[in-house]
Structures are given as structure tokens and as C-alpha cells.
Amino acid sequence: MTNTLQAPSVAQGAPAPRAAGGPGRTKNLLTRTRPWLLLAPALAVLAVLLLWPLVRVFLFSLQDYGLREIVSGEPNWIGLANFGEIFTSPELYTVVLPNTVGFAVLAVAGTVALGTAVAVLMAALGPFWRTVVGSAIMIAWAMPAVTGTYVWVWIFDADRGIFNETLQALGLQDEPVNWFTNRYTFYAIVLLNVIHHGFPFVAITILAGLLGVPKEMLEAAEMDGAGAWRRFWRIIVPNLKQVFAVVIILSTIWDFKVFAQVYLMPGGAGSNREALNLGVWSYVESFGQNRYGFGSAIAVLLTLVLLAITVVYVRTMLKEDEL
Amino acid sequence: MNKRSLPIVALGLTAALALTACAGGSDDTAGGGVDAEGQTLTVWIMEGTNPESEAFFDSVGEAFTEETGAELDVEFVQWADAHDRFVTSIAGGTTPDVAETGTTWTAEFADAGALAPIGEFVDEAGLGDDLVEGLVESGTYEEELYGMPWYAGVRSLVYRADIFEELGLEAPTSWDEIVAAGEAIKAAHPDMMPFAVPGDAEFPVYPWVWGAGGEVATQEGDEWASGLDSAESQEGIGFYTGLATEHGFSSAGATTWKETDVLDNFAQGNVGMALMGSWTPAAIVEKNAELEGKFAATPIPGKDGGIAPSVLGGSHLSMFETAENKELAWEFVELMTTGEFADQWGQQSGYFPGQASLLAETMESDDPLVAPFATQLVEGGGTVPVTPKYGAVQAKKTTNTAIQAILSGQKTVEQATADAAAEMNEIMNG
Amino acid sequence: MSVSTTNTTADVAVSARPEASVTPAVRTSRRSARKTRSAAGKAVLVVLLLAFTLFPAFWMLSSAFDSKAGTGGQQLLPREFTLDNFAYVLTEGGFDVFLRNSAIVALVTVLASAVLALLASVAVARFRFKFRTAMLLMILIVQMVPLEALVIPLFVQVRDLQLLNTLLGLMVVYVALSLPFGIWMLRGFVAAVPVELEEAAYLDGASWGRMFRSVMLPLVMPGLVATSVFSFITAWNEFIFAMTLLGGASENYTVAIGLKQFFGEHSNEWGYIMAASTIITIPVMIFFVIVQRRLSSGLVAGAVKG
Structure with a gap:
């Protein structure tokens, strides 16, 4: 992972010298963490606003989650009952x-x-x-x-x-x-x-x-x-x-x-x-x-x-x- | 127990009339002693109730600031979005301090724990006996008052008086006369819609259900049972939708109309008869001044005469738990619902005040666009089921869906009402 | 260049030209007849296409300028030309405020998502590191999640962040929504920048940051334009989040939700509604027509390399 060689995603087979790190600085800490530094802001936004909500929508789907639960924040687990109701409701199929x-x-x-x-x-x-x-x-x-x-x-x-x-x-x-x-x-x-x-x-x-x-x-x-x-x-x-x-x-x-x-x-x-x-x-x-x-x-x-x-x-x- | 008949009794003006003298309350407000300099009270008010509401709230704001030192921030909300928006704001904890809540919603929001009880404030102000009982009933949840009666309205049959006169027609007093009048208008004015039947509106449906002897829903013990699929209800709904499907009095477009579309089209002069609220005459004239004096109202006829009950609609002012300064919020509620401002609001909007003593005064009016509604209110007011779940029935558009399905030919009256009744039972007992 | 540049503009325009005048040679004449026919066919297709493509916009404009729109019996052109509809919408209708809100939201969204996406795309295109593939897959997958699925949890999330009813809350969400597409797209552009150029910059003594600014940035510009268009559209057109996250704060409404509210109040006054629609659409149209050329090269580069 310390290898900072050029990603061959497109320029496949291209000569792969030390590119990204710049000459003579390949092994220092900054270089190694650079991809993560570059990714950090985007990842933070994605994690808070897309990934965690995505997990949450799944968690909500296993609960009888109404106004009271939203206000209080208390979970109210009911297993797969919601899915049962969806799959047995005739209007889903028609x-x-x-x-x-x-x-x-x-x-x-x-x-x-x-x-x-x-x-x-x-x-x-x-x-x-x-x-x-x-x-x-x-x-x-x-x-x-x-x-x-x-x-x-x-x-x-x-x-x-x-x-x-x-x-x-x-x-x-x-x-x-x-x-x-x-x-x-x-x-x-x-x-x-x-x-x-x-x-x-x-x-x-x-x-x-x-x-x-x-x-x-x-x-x-x-x-x-x-x-x-x-x-x-x-x-x-x-x-x-x-x-x-x-x-x-x-x-x-x-x-x-x-x-x-x-x-x-x-x-x-x-x-x-x-x-x-x-x-x-x-x-x-x-x-x-x-x-x-x-x-x-x-x-x-x-x-x-x-x-x-x-x-x-x-x-x-x-x-x-x-x- | 027959919930609908309650307000007819409850409104019983005998008690209210005796109280006419103590129209006060307004003079108490100054003594509230709330000093809220620098604070702001946020308020949500429904849009479209009063054509002059901006000016009205400007002057309310001034009076409020004078009394309490606090600023008033009024936000106008449309009826069509309002329920979703309240729910969203309750969920998000962004409710205003005080809001106008439709009478069918107050119990629901109280049930969600969003509203603050106001019984103590009412008692302190000595208003307990001077409120219109029908509105108190719907504003009460589990023995606590959450909605302060503000105004009541009712729908009646509004018709084009000039055209009725031209054709030598009298205001209809039975269903047959409605059909006869419709046929006459259709023959003489083929461009007009003799009777508008909006497919996306719930309240204009119930008078026909009740007028035929049916029920929307009745309660036995803890169980609610929808009556929409009874033979009587089906007859009423069949007659109402038949005005469009059999007699061709309505239009294809009306299948997706809301009540506001009825109002717009009536104001444009396209509609002969429609069920419209006591608050609409002012709006009609506001939209089209040419119609002034050319339309009139009459109580909704029952099947063979008499008055068919119509939903006693209206609004409460409710205080939310999120209000930081509840004393201040109450000052505003009291300012709005009693005395001068309540009276002015009623006159401007065409609604009836929620303070019994003020209502009694209004009842004596002989204005042709007030008196028939007043008669309807007193002799034929009904309410939809008083349960926190009814708001969910409305949000699901159960009745609207049924009417729309009948009008568009998707379902027969029997199918549509049976489906609607089943859905209503499921939601109300769920 | 194109497949059949031989068919020039002139051919389309004068497709009715009589064949006889071309040449008597049978073979050539058959060929030119075919050519004429195909030119005529093309002309018909172009006309049909333009009619289909432009009719809604035309009808919107026509109604917006018609003082009697909504009373029925409308003709193709306004019967009574007026600007009143626009005046009403911009003053009473509150669209001055909605436009301002949308402009702020769009600007911030475009800038923030461009910066974040560019940085991230450099990371995934230029470096190899642990979890890189997993990261890319994740980005691809979140891009496919339907917005409706996110409404409920994002509503709760934004509430927890205390940002309901604010423009900031909406902007943050829009940035998040435009990021996956932006990263995915820009990644192709960054990868296409020859490594040799970077090295040359280093040899000249440039630092990584310097190289990024003066070598990388200009070369990925077309990609940035393409991604900016997408984040702009997201921010300007998005409806469901604006509806749930802004709730009752109508002073913070963006144009999309503002139009819905306006429609609720004036559902039968089509002149107003179409004027409001026009006002909302014009900025996007101008923006699009300007970036058209860059956009298409950007899209294809992104698509092919995606």
C-alpha cells in the first residue's frame, strides 16, 4: 500500500515510474497518507449523508417506526412484519x-x-x-x-x-x-x-x-x-x-x-x-x-x-x- | 352513539345566548402581564381562509407587540400541504409556537405528544363556558383541551341566483329539485357545469351520505365501524356521483378537482351549483367582482326535503410543546379567539366565531350569504369521527379515492364504498 | 468528422431541387435521387424532432405571455400579449426569493462538490491503496440508491444535525448526492492525464500542489464542467428533499418546491404558473446551451472511461 505508483486504470501498461509522490519524496508519511487526505472530505460527507442513512433505512424497515419513535428516538423492533405486510398486500402485485x-x-x-x-x-x-x-x-x-x-x-x-x-x-x-x-x-x-x-x-x-x-x-x-x-x-x-x-x-x-x-x-x-x-x-x-x-x-x-x-x-x- | 348529531345539540344556542353579555375576555388580555420584549412568537395560519389575512395579521401583530412587547411572525400554510407539513415538523421538532389546526387534526397531534394542554389557561381567563361546544369537543383529547376554538365553518349549497332567476327556478329543497334545476341549466346554458362534483374532495361527500340516512363511521366501545358501505350511504354517494356520471352535470376535469378548483371555476362563472363553504362567498367576489350579488346559498337539501347535515369544519388555535414561552403563546391565542379580532376575522372570512357569545350575535344576521350558512350550522351541522386516527384516514384520502374511482369509472359505487369502508376500518382500529 | 458530412446544410435546405438538373448519367442520377430522397427524409425528421422537442417549452412561453391563459380556447400564439404574469410571479408570487435561494444552493453545491469530487478522484485514479477497489464499488452502489429510500433517514439525520428548514441542510444533502457521480466521472479524466506531464512538472521543481494546480486542473476541466452540470441540475431541480427538509420554511424555498406551493395557490391560473415555470427554466437553459460543446466531450470521455 505504500506503493504510490500510478493507477493503471486507463493508461494500462504505461511505464509506471514514481509519479504521484514526486521525485525523492516517495516514502515519507505525507505521501503515504495523501490518498486518504484527498479522500477524507468526500468520504466524510458520503458516510454521514449517504452510507449511514442507507443503513438506517434498513434499520427503520425492521421497526414500527412512527411519529412517537421519531420524536423520542426509541427503537421499536418488529422484525420482518413490515415486509410481510408489503408482500401480502394485493396492490403490490396489481x-x-x-x-x-x-x-x-x-x-x-x-x-x-x-x-x-x-x-x-x-x-x-x-x-x-x-x-x-x-x-x-x-x-x-x-x-x-x-x-x-x-x-x-x-x-x-x-x-x-x-x-x-x-x-x-x-x-x-x-x-x-x-x-x-x-x-x-x-x-x-x-x-x-x-x-x-x-x-x-x-x-x-x-x-x-x-x-x-x-x-x-x-x-x-x-x-x-x-x-x-x-x-x-x-x-x-x-x-x-x-x-x-x-x-x-x-x-x-x-x-x-x-x-x-x-x-x-x-x-x-x-x-x-x-x-x-x-x-x-x-x-x-x-x-x-x-x-x-x-x-x-x-x-x-x-x-x-x-x-x-x-x-x-x-x-x-x-x-x-x-x- | 351517533357522533354526528352531537354538535347540533352542543351548539344549542340556548345556553350561548344567555352569555351574550359577557363578550369580554379581550379586556383581560392586557392584564396578562406578560412582558416578552425582544421575543418572537412564530405562528402558522392556514392560507386562503380570509382574503384580507395579511392586513388582518398586520394589525394583530401591532396589537400583540403593544401588549407583550414581542414580535409576531406569521407563516401562511396551504390546507393541501398542511397535514404533511405539521407531521413533518412534529417529527423534526420544528413546530411553531402556535398554529391553526384543522378540527380533525387537533386530537391526532395531541396524541403524538406535540401539543400543550391549554385547559388551565382557559379556566384562568374565565372562558370555559363561553366556547362553542362542538369545537371544544373536537379540540379535546383524553379529557384535556388542546385546541382553542377559533372559528367554525360549514358547507352549504351555493348556486347562481341570476341564472336561477332567469330560468324561473327556486332554490332546491330536495334531491329531485337539484336534478330538475340541473337539467334546466344544462338545457339553457350548455357551456356551464350545472353541478360541480369534485373528485379530490372529501367534505362535499358526507352531506349526501347523511342526507340519505347513512353514517361515515360509528363507534361501539373501542371499535369504529365505517358506515360508508351501508345501503343508505351508497344511495347518497350514488346520487352525488350520479350527478356527474348519469346526468352529466359535472365535467371530466372535475374528477381530479379539489375544492379550490371548484371555487376557481365558480368564480370564473363556469359552475351553476356546488357545495361550498360559508367562507367562499368573500373569496368568489374577490376573484371576480362581477359575480357580486349574482349567487346565493341555501342549506343542503336532504333526499326528500329537510336539511342534510354538513360537516362542521373549522379550526382551533393550538399551542405546541415546543413553545418556549407558553404564557406569551396564550396571550396570542386569547387575543385571536376572543373579542374584537375574533369578530373581525369572522366577518372578513365568512366563518363563525368559536366564542359562543360572538356566535350568537352572528346568528342574528340576515345577510343572504350568511343566514343560510348559519341555518345549516345550527340545524344541520355534523362532524367526522372524533378520533386521533381520523387524520390518517384523511391523509390516506380514503373518501377522495372512492369518489374519484367512481367518477372515472374505475369502480362501481358498491365496490368503491366497500373498499373505502374497509380501509377506514383498518386505519381507525389499527 | 462525421459519417456523412457530404450531406451539407444546403442539401437539407434545398432538398426539393429537381433531379433532372443534376446530370443525365443514369447511375449518377439514381445516386443523386437517393441523395435527394435521403435529404428530404432528413429534413422531415429534423422538423418532427424540433416540434417534439420544443413544443412544451414553446407552449410554456406562449401561455406565460398570454393574459388570458387558462380561460380556454387558447391559440398557438398569445391572444393578448402581456408581461403581467411575470410581474405578478416575481413580486406577489415570491419567486424573487425562491430564485435567490436556488442560486445560493446551486452555487455552493456546484463548488463544494466539484472540489470534493476532484480531490477524491485524484486519490482513486492516481494512487493505489488498501480498500481502493472497495471504495470504488461503494461509490458505484450509493449512486444507484433511489432518493426515495433516503428521504426518511436523511430527514432524521438532518434533524439530528439541527439543520431542518435551513438552506445549509439542503446544500449538504445535495453535495452528498452529487458526489458519487462526480467522483466516478472525474476519475476517468484524471487517469487520462499523462503521467509524463506530471513528471515534467516535478522535474521543473514543482511541488505536488503546484503540479495539481497547473497541470492536472486545466486538463480535467472538461470533466469538471460535466460534473458541475450534474450537480447544478441536482441542486436546481431537486424536489423531494426540498419538500421534506424545508418543511414550513417558505422563506427558504427553492424554485422547485416554490413552484409546487404556487401551483397549490393558483391551480387554475395557468398564465401565472407558466410564467413561473419559465422563470425557473430560463437560467438552466442558458447554462446548458453555453456549456453544450464542452459537456458533450466531457460526457463521452467520462462514459468511455467510466
Whole structure:
């Protein structure tokens, strides 16, 4: 551990002389503790505000933790009863899990597909239009989730929203429809909102990767008569494997955690039970019903689902790469 | 025991009327002898109760500083967020010194150990006999008074008088007449919503339950039993939601409306009839001055006539355990709930004061936008179950969920009410 | 450069150009027909994409400037142009205060998390030490924890630190939330700085700190920009913690939670709501468009090396 050689994480195989410590000072105390000194502030913050809370949410999930316990700080252990209640509640299987997992799958697929398509399109554009499109998708990305949600709510507003008014003007429907009361239309709007907000990151990232693919490879393939579709799968996808992996992981993490986009929609804060997802369920049980233990158990479940899914991706991504 | 009928008796003004003379209390306050120079009292007040609340609290603040030397820091909180916010602040130990608490919450917060008992202060000030009993009842938890009665309000049927006149309609006195009036408005003004049925509101539901002879919940021994799934309750809820689903009097958008949305749309002139509170007329005129004099109120009709009870809502002023200077907090509570300021608040907001002697005066009003509410209050006031658990039922939006599910067609009346009753039983007996 | 730079701007713009004028040779004409078709296809796609991407922002602006927004029957452009909505929101609506709070929170979060993440990333990228791999795995895992899972314990934690209802409490939490991503991302950039450059600095007699400032820092700048964007978004947009940690202290509200409160009070006055939304969104948009170029190179470098 006293070895302060350069980490070969990227510059693998590079000559590894004494770099970090500086010449002639390699063995002194400062050098040995330097990595820890550098890490200390970040670690302190992470430990107090992420790790310990993470342990605590697990501890809470094993308790009947209500307002009284929060105020007094006394533990109130009940074992796995909270989890028992979650797994025996029918709405977990009919509503909450499908809303969470099903939505995340669709959202990730939609975001990555649209983002990739946009990236390919942008790569095919000249510099001027590429900048125009680039700026436009930046605007979509920049819109905060809270404002974006309200804008979509306004567009789909039952009484005065432009969507209903347009459909009526076109004669496609006679009466205004409240799109927020039906579970599927509710989540269709959330999906639109999340994809609209999420695809720019994917597009920008993949575009940059695309521009790095050697032009000669593509030209050679074109000479061989490979169509655009085949060129995409044969050359671009393998070359950008890592970029895709990162993009999919991040999108999965983000799309599983949709909260504001659901909570702020009409009926999304609990009165429309069919619209609950794990995050909102956890929140309304904790802060509405003062059942912090039960809410924590739901949160633990959400974390586990998320970890299970991401671990698969992480393995794919890091297979060849040393950490 | 039928909890709902309690306030009707309790409000019994016979006792209160006798006390009209001693409207005092306000003159005692100066003698409180609290000198709190340099201190600040933080207070949470619900937003939207009184359109002039900023000016009102400016003058309260001045009077308070004059009397005690302390500063007043008033924070306005929205009803929609308030419950969560109280709970969060109780959990976090960041409660204010004094706060307006909805009558259905006081017992819950007292149960959590967050409120300070105020019985002694009340007795010392000699106010014990001069408080509206319905509000005392809901402010009492385990024999201790935690919520100082401040104001009471009640919902009645508010309608567009100009349109009723134009169509030759009378204020409805039975359910059939509501439907008839609705059909007439629908025919004459197809753009209007004849009767607004908000899907995300709980209190406009219960009058129909009670008006059909049903119950929200009844207590036997320690057990609560929800009555929402009884045949009577289902008939009432079926009629109410039927106004939207069968008769088309409401709109698709209203399925996700809160009561504030009803108010906004009424003020915009889109609504013919709706159940609205005694505090809304001032707000309607404030939002749209053109409507002044064009709407009126009438007590909510029962199924075949008579008056259907409506929830006696309102607020307490509660003192939190975190208040460092409880004497000072009481000075403020007393200043607000008795005498001049209580009277002024009632007049500005359209609520009825919680001090019995003041209430008696208000009852004599013949203002067309006060008298019908007063009648409703006295002859048809009801309360939701008085238990600390009821706040959790509200936070779970049990009734709202049921109404929304019926309006959107997710569930039938029978299914929705059965589910709601089951959920209510589970929470209240949990 | 790109795959098909041959298709220039001009091709898209004049895609309707008649084929006949190009060349009579059959082979060439077929090729140019294909080219024209693909240019036309691209033009259509670009238009569709721009419409989808910009419509919400456009609709927000249009409603914000319309004095009658919310009364129904709205057209694509404001019927009666007005600035009243903005004036109301910034004065009565209290967004002047919310904006200031958010600016403070965002600034502090960006700076603090950039410094902490940079230091930590140098440690994990440049040094080998015990538990290094464990540390990296931990950072990766905490990044995946859903925020909702942390709301309850963080609420209790911040209460124990006596920081509820304060901006400081919120900032500390946001720094913690942006750190894992920042460290993970910057690590790639730091590792990419050639060791030879560092050595050259030492040979010139520079100390480690000096080398860090004048060699390392400029080279990892694009990475810092990318991570700063993320911490900025976190701080500016975050909703659930602002809602729970700020509780009733509306004088400390950030824009996201301020907008929710405002929506509660004015739920049917869409002109106000959209004006407020516009005010919140504009700073982020400007920031994004400015950093666009650096951001994309930063992202890819981070992603590929991640």
C-alpha cells in the first residue's frame, strides 16, 4: 500500500515510474497518507449523508417506526412484519410493481431508442443544423422535472388543455377526456414527460461516441454494400458498447426513481390508487400515515429491485475493465 | 352513539345566548402581564381562509407587540400541504409556537405528544363556558383541551341566483329539485357545469351520505365501524356521483378537482351549483367582482326535503410543546379567539366565531350569504369521527379515492364504498 | 468528422431541387435521387424532432405571455400579449426569493462538490491503496440508491444535525448526492492525464500542489464542467428533499418546491404558473446551451472511461 505508483486504470501498461509522490519524496508519511487526505472530505460527507442513512433505512424497515419513535428516538423492533405486510398486500402485485418496473422498462427503452435515433440523425447533419438540433434538445433537457411536469399537465388539462381542445376541434372526440384518471393514459403522460426530458442526455452522449467511430470503417462497409441499418448494427453498436452500457445504466437508475413526475400530476399524490409506484407509495405511507417503518421497508424493496437490475448491467460494463 | 348529531345539540344556542353579555375576555388580555420584549412568537395560519389575512395579521401583530412587547411572525400554510407539513415538523421538532389546526387534526397531534394542554389557561381567563361546544369537543383529547376554538365553518349549497332567476327556478329543497334545476341549466346554458362534483374532495361527500340516512363511521366501545358501505350511504354517494356520471352535470376535469378548483371555476362563472363553504362567498367576489350579488346559498337539501347535515369544519388555535414561552403563546391565542379580532376575522372570512357569545350575535344576521350558512350550522351541522386516527384516514384520502374511482369509472359505487369502508376500518382500529 | 458530412446544410435546405438538373448519367442520377430522397427524409425528421422537442417549452412561453391563459380556447400564439404574469410571479408570487435561494444552493453545491469530487478522484485514479477497489464499488452502489429510500433517514439525520428548514441542510444533502457521480466521472479524466506531464512538472521543481494546480486542473476541466452540470441540475431541480427538509420554511424555498406551493395557490391560473415555470427554466437553459460543446466531450470521455 505504500506503493504510490500510478493507477493503471486507463493508461494500462504505461511505464509506471514514481509519479504521484514526486521525485525523492516517495516514502515519507505525507505521501503515504495523501490518498486518504484527498479522500477524507468526500468520504466524510458520503458516510454521514449517504452510507449511514442507507443503513438506517434498513434499520427503520425492521421497526414500527412512527411519529412517537421519531420524536423520542426509541427503537421499536418488529422484525420482518413490515415486509410481510408489503408482500401480502394485493396492490403490490396489481398496481405498484407493474407501475414501477413496467414503466421503467418502457421509459428506458424509449429513451435509449429515441436518443440513439436522434444521435444518428444528428451525425448525418451538417454543422449548422446539428447545432440547431443540439440546442433544441438542450432546451428539452434543461427543463426541470417540476416545471416540465406542470407543462405536460397543462397541455393535457381536461377542461382547457390544448390536447383536448385540438382533439375536439378535429372532431376526434365529443367530450373532454380527463387523461389523468385512467392508469394507462396517466402513465403514458408520465412516459412522454420522462422520455422528453431524458433522451437528450442519451443523444448527446451517443453522438459524441458516434463521431469517434473511424470514418474509414464505415466507408469500407459502405463499399461492401452494407446498408445503413446493417452498418449501424455491425459497426456502430460494437464500437459504442461501453457508451451504450453507461447510458442504459444511468437511464435505468433515473427512470426507476421517478417521483416528482408522478407525485405532481392530478391524483398522483395518492388519491388515484392505480397510479401509485414504489416511490410515491413509500412517501405517502411515511409522511402521510406516519408509518416511517413501513415506508422504509418499501424503500428498501425499491433499492433492492434497482440494485438487482443494475448489477447485471454493471457486470457487463466492467467485465473487461479493471475498476 | 351517533357522533354526528352531537354538535347540533352542543351548539344549542340556548345556553350561548344567555352569555351574550359577557363578550369580554379581550379586556383581560392586557392584564396578562406578560412582558416578552425582544421575543418572537412564530405562528402558522392556514392560507386562503380570509382574503384580507395579511392586513388582518398586520394589525394583530401591532396589537400583540403593544401588549407583550414581542414580535409576531406569521407563516401562511396551504390546507393541501398542511397535514404533511405539521407531521413533518412534529417529527423534526420544528413546530411553531402556535398554529391553526384543522378540527380533525387537533386530537391526532395531541396524541403524538406535540401539543400543550391549554385547559388551565382557559379556566384562568374565565372562558370555559363561553366556547362553542362542538369545537371544544373536537379540540379535546383524553379529557384535556388542546385546541382553542377559533372559528367554525360549514358547507352549504351555493348556486347562481341570476341564472336561477332567469330560468324561473327556486332554490332546491330536495334531491329531485337539484336534478330538475340541473337539467334546466344544462338545457339553457350548455357551456356551464350545472353541478360541480369534485373528485379530490372529501367534505362535499358526507352531506349526501347523511342526507340519505347513512353514517361515515360509528363507534361501539373501542371499535369504529365505517358506515360508508351501508345501503343508505351508497344511495347518497350514488346520487352525488350520479350527478356527474348519469346526468352529466359535472365535467371530466372535475374528477381530479379539489375544492379550490371548484371555487376557481365558480368564480370564473363556469359552475351553476356546488357545495361550498360559508367562507367562499368573500373569496368568489374577490376573484371576480362581477359575480357580486349574482349567487346565493341555501342549506343542503336532504333526499326528500329537510336539511342534510354538513360537516362542521373549522379550526382551533393550538399551542405546541415546543413553545418556549407558553404564557406569551396564550396571550396570542386569547387575543385571536376572543373579542374584537375574533369578530373581525369572522366577518372578513365568512366563518363563525368559536366564542359562543360572538356566535350568537352572528346568528342574528340576515345577510343572504350568511343566514343560510348559519341555518345549516345550527340545524344541520355534523362532524367526522372524533378520533386521533381520523387524520390518517384523511391523509390516506380514503373518501377522495372512492369518489374519484367512481367518477372515472374505475369502480362501481358498491365496490368503491366497500373498499373505502374497509380501509377506514383498518386505519381507525389499527 | 462525421459519417456523412457530404450531406451539407444546403442539401437539407434545398432538398426539393429537381433531379433532372443534376446530370443525365443514369447511375449518377439514381445516386443523386437517393441523395435527394435521403435529404428530404432528413429534413422531415429534423422538423418532427424540433416540434417534439420544443413544443412544451414553446407552449410554456406562449401561455406565460398570454393574459388570458387558462380561460380556454387558447391559440398557438398569445391572444393578448402581456408581461403581467411575470410581474405578478416575481413580486406577489415570491419567486424573487425562491430564485435567490436556488442560486445560493446551486452555487455552493456546484463548488463544494466539484472540489470534493476532484480531490477524491485524484486519490482513486492516481494512487493505489488498501480498500481502493472497495471504495470504488461503494461509490458505484450509493449512486444507484433511489432518493426515495433516503428521504426518511436523511430527514432524521438532518434533524439530528439541527439543520431542518435551513438552506445549509439542503446544500449538504445535495453535495452528498452529487458526489458519487462526480467522483466516478472525474476519475476517468484524471487517469487520462499523462503521467509524463506530471513528471515534467516535478522535474521543473514543482511541488505536488503546484503540479495539481497547473497541470492536472486545466486538463480535467472538461470533466469538471460535466460534473458541475450534474450537480447544478441536482441542486436546481431537486424536489423531494426540498419538500421534506424545508418543511414550513417558505422563506427558504427553492424554485422547485416554490413552484409546487404556487401551483397549490393558483391551480387554475395557468398564465401565472407558466410564467413561473419559465422563470425557473430560463437560467438552466442558458447554462446548458453555453456549456453544450464542452459537456458533450466531457460526457463521452467520462462514459468511455467510466
